[in-house]
Amino acid sequence: MAQKIKVLIVDDSALIRQMLTSILSNDPAIEVVGAAPDALKAREMIKRLNPDVVTLDIEMPKMNGIDFLRKIMTLRPMPVVMISTLTQNGANITLQALEIGAVDFVAKPQQDVQRNLEDKAKEITDKVKAAAGARIRPLEEIDSDHAAQNKVAPLVNSGGDKNIVVFGASTGGVEAIRTVLSRLPSNMPPIFIVQHMPKQFTTTFAKRLDKLCAMDVHEAEDYMVAKAGHVYLAPGDKHLRVARSKGELVCRLVDGNPVSGHIPSVDVLFDSVCHVSPTETIGVMLSGMGRDGAESMLKLKQAGAYNVGQDEASCVVYGMPKAAFERGAVHKQVDIKKIADELISLCDSNGEASE
Template sequence: MNTINVLVVDDSAVVRKVVGEMLAAAPGIRLLHAVSDPLLAIERMKQQWPDVIVLDVEMPRMDGITFLKRIMAERPTPVIICSTLTERGAETTLAAMAAGAVAVIEKPKLGLKDFLNDSADELIAAVRAAATVNVRRLGLRAAAAAPLAPAPAKLTADAILAPAGEARTPLQTTERVVAIGTSTGGTQALEEVLTALPRVTPGIVIVQHMPEKFTAAFAARLDTLCQIQVLEAKHGDRVLPGRALIAPGGKHMLLRRDGAQYCVDVIDGPLVNRHRPSVDVLFRSVAKNAGANALGIIMTGMGDDGAAGLLEMRKAGARTVAQDEESCVVYGMPKEAVKRGAVEKTVTLKAIDKEILQQLQGR
């Protein structure tokens, strides 16, 4: 395993200490520096350029967004945003994602010791994933990719929803639904797909791995850019043509049949595949309640969340599509789905909107 060199940039001394110690203790990760602002970071980067940067967005002297844009212009590098869980912070963080950041980790204002205990695995996994990004997609001139560490034991979708019975297949109706799952690199990918769709589309349900509150700002931003309506899902929301529902961060989202129509349940529950919302949970519910009326799409992201659920969808008669390796920021989730035989068709990012529109006519 290649060593991943990490630079932490945060104006909080406590955060620098906690996150720095967390990263320094992780096998295969080396903390280069932990500095208080971007100007100091620029000086350190003249000595040695990091493989991954963990960056706050609100800092003195130079804000994180300005620093991020400068990095991407000079020498594109994987950046993980570590931001406080506020509405304003969510909007700023989304601007950072649009500027090229690859992941978001929520940072509490209080209780950093709890943050260390609860989020260490998440942050370390994000750093490892960032080090494996598709360097061509980011426009990197140089980056050392490190393989993902073996994943710890994790819950499956069984923790939320029992598998579909072998004999029970949902009846086909004229109501179509599209289920999308994505993670690292997904905010930019989803924007490209959803903004390409016309006003008349099948109903869409989406899981994007993202913390609480960030999904609301993400959905609101997409809603201003898209012809279709984009909303953060609420319990009981209808899945309607021309509408995309994004699972709220910190909650699982399930598709439910209501006569010939569909709606969503938004529920609490344990992490599944280390995520809440989980793509596997959504896809399993779609397999059980929509079957051949559905299209499942798995897009860029680390890990294997969604692979098992997409296979269940395919076995239930749904069409299944994966984003191709060349257009993924991280070819983890689609790769695992392909390996398990869950994928009927692999397409480029630019072709996904066409697959969605085909769903209007059925198979």
């Protein structure tokens, strides 16, 4: 029998500690080894209990979750899943936590917390399990990467045969997307992105990316005309499709049920460009849990697109890129720090994908 995943819960609410303990203990693969009301107690329990995963509240007395996360990722890097509120401020702080090195987050509603957390039981256990197998980097390595992400010169020979770029990402995708976009020039073809996260978080994520990148980053709106030099992020509550309207590429936002388990869905985005200009498209699959996008990425490849997958060594969770690669949908697997160069080569009219 496989060894159970040892989890430490850190939250100042006794109710939340009790509920998370109950939810996680119901999974036979997980053992809750302790629950701490604050960071100081948690620090002692981490040393004593040696957990595999920590769930960490953001707003706590004595030391907040962000400060404590920085200490964890500096002194004892380990998988952390943040428990954050569904508010604008909660979204900002959560994205900061993901940039520091947290693997993932669970959005905690402010009202009727008990019922809503119970509804999220599968999401919570799935994210803890994924975190247990995640690749964790120390904070100094992450900070070094952030410092290296500088604005780059525009494409010298824009106007190659690749005029659409589509990204799919989930767990680990926030940092992966940041890493790629911050290394791209201002005159890249339009980029469309699906990152699995709630609506409140995609709005904030788009704004954070816009400050970091040479390209202009937007949360997509229905019938927004897509232009070179712009990035369009799917809202967290709608599917994003690429379409043509009056000869122009546009974003189409679609209500509907989850596809491949998600709204927005990578499969929906990738499938849409199969019907627009697949031979002009580059598909990119980044770190994520599950299989969303694998089937439609194969369709893209068969229709003439060129597809890049993040390689296993640089993924936080090698789930979605692995599923696409094993399906035969990926032309080339690339380290996250080199994907931008790959895209630049493909979009430069004098360039080609590197070997």
